[in-house]
Amino acid sequence: MAPEPLLVLGASAGGVEALLELVAGLPGDLSAAVLVTVHTGDRPHSTLARVLDRAGPLPAEQAADGEALRPGRILVAPPDRHLLVSRDGVALSAGPRVNRHRPAVDAMFASAARAGGPRVVAAVLSGALDDGAVGAALVARAGGRVVVQDPADALFGSMPRAAAAAVPDARAAPAARLGPMLATLVEELPLGGDRMAETPWIPTVDDGMAGSPDPAFLRPDESATTRMACPECGGGLARIDLPRIGYFRCHVGHQYSPRSLEAAQREAAEAKLWTAIAALEEHATMARYLDGAQGVAPHPDGGYRLVAEHSAELARVMRERLMRNREP
Template identity: 50%
Template sequence: MSAEPSRSTPTAVLAVGGSAGSLTPLLALVRGLPPQFPAAVLVTVHLGDSQNSRLPEILSRRSRLPAAWARDGEPLRPARVYVAPPGFHLVAAADSVSLSRGPRVNRHRPSVDVLFASMASTIGPAGVAVVLSGALDDGAVGVALVAAAGGEVLVEDPDDAEFSGMPLAALHAVTAATTSRADDIARAVDQAVARALDRAAKPTPSPTTAEEADTMAHHLAIDYLAQTESRLTRMSCPECGGSLAQIDLDQISYFRCHIGHHYGPQTLAAAQADASEAKIWSAVAGLEEEAALQRYLYETVPHASPGTPHLQVAEQLAQRADQLRELAHAWTPLVPDPERDATVLRTTAP
């Protein structure tokens, strides 16, 4: 690799996102990139908060480009791979990257949507977004913003992907996206980046707003209805309980609370199913605690409520708790969660 690309600021940025099943196509992609690749490569996969991932090491071993965990404020350089570290959103700026511990987006931190949305805001037409294998719909809103900003979207062929949820959601959000099989994805990316460099040389006004993309990674001001929000809903955020607003884009809608948690429609359904089960267990705990207090009043404070049958009330509450506990044990979500059931992304592979 020549020294010059490492010193210059890239005029194009390649952002890659994936989840379960994305390691194989990701390795195929980076393995096919030339050592003097003219764009910076930003990678976000769903690692959660695990500190055991060796993903940058694996990418460096299989690629002609150096890969490392991204560092907050690190300058962007072409022919380098910046990987979102566990527990942090990776945010793209015009000439650097930043890391954010902001609210989870689509139940993930790092989130693919955050990376793509930040690139749409700061890179615009010079950005290329790639969606690889994964369940549910993280990345779909992000690619819609990338396309609206004049960037290009590539998607792993859903028939080729181990998990087709994320590719299918991306194609629904950007119908003009290009699809590619894993064994040909590096060539498709190389061509897309060449087109991005041409667009960067002839910038055009972006039809999307920086505000819309920025809210993916930054705190929202508390307001009844923000300018970018379409309507309030009767639903609450599964993570914090705040009210959810709906945001309508051309091809896709998504939801967010004022704290900053964002959900694609499929991810919201899966998160609500988890929240419903948690509420049932919370109700079991509440009944058992109430029964315990009634027994305490019967045994220790008999004068607390004269004439109240504390022991009888305690037994009735305990019976209700047992019935609800049986229901909780037999609980089967009606909405499947392929992301939870998917094979965990293996980032310790040789």
């Protein structure tokens, strides 16, 4: 059981601005440990902890693996590591990406729900797509509280809107009012108990299906297998159903909320189409080469030239359609 109340904050695009306002409004005597995950992309370093340290009265630093949770201190997920809560403090994980991100908000929220149960307050701030929605639903299911930045106040309202849809009783407020609101909710949290809330997933290196004799492998929380493949690794996807949101996870551990899965599939489909275009263009070039190469018997009826023209035309049409229809 997490020894102190937990305040977990998740954000993506436009979320740093909201975090600065939120942190500025937190009191210096906050009784909760604060964990922050913001999508960092592929950057090797992050200055977010230093920025948040100057933004309000609470000290902030980048989290280290195995670090203890202490009230009134902010720990920030480092690039390329999930920030997770354990019985002993925090853990950094290089486990599979969640919603195409590492660190991911859903991963942090799910582990907080498991470790803290009703002693957790989760807030979803500005960001695109829907990371944080499943995690918010898990926090609410474990008895915790969920707050979202008012989507109208967010630079990107998609993430807080998705979380509010998954948790209809989530409270909403502009970023400037979130700090005092969250501090009040922390003080209203129940006294700690000695239980671990059920949560479907915390990434570990032994989460795979290799030890199972069942080809239709499902974990206890998974609802059904699907015929879809994971866009990242090609493993089979299972569906997990919560009361107001369903999501998907492969047996390796890559996990997707609905909109994140659609975006990942769209990217994977585009990559495959470009691969097909490359193959067609290479074939057209090779066929043209054979059409006039010394020592190569000519193809009957000019076949090399004809197949080269066919492949080149198909590649041209696919390229034009792909570029014309690509969403910004």
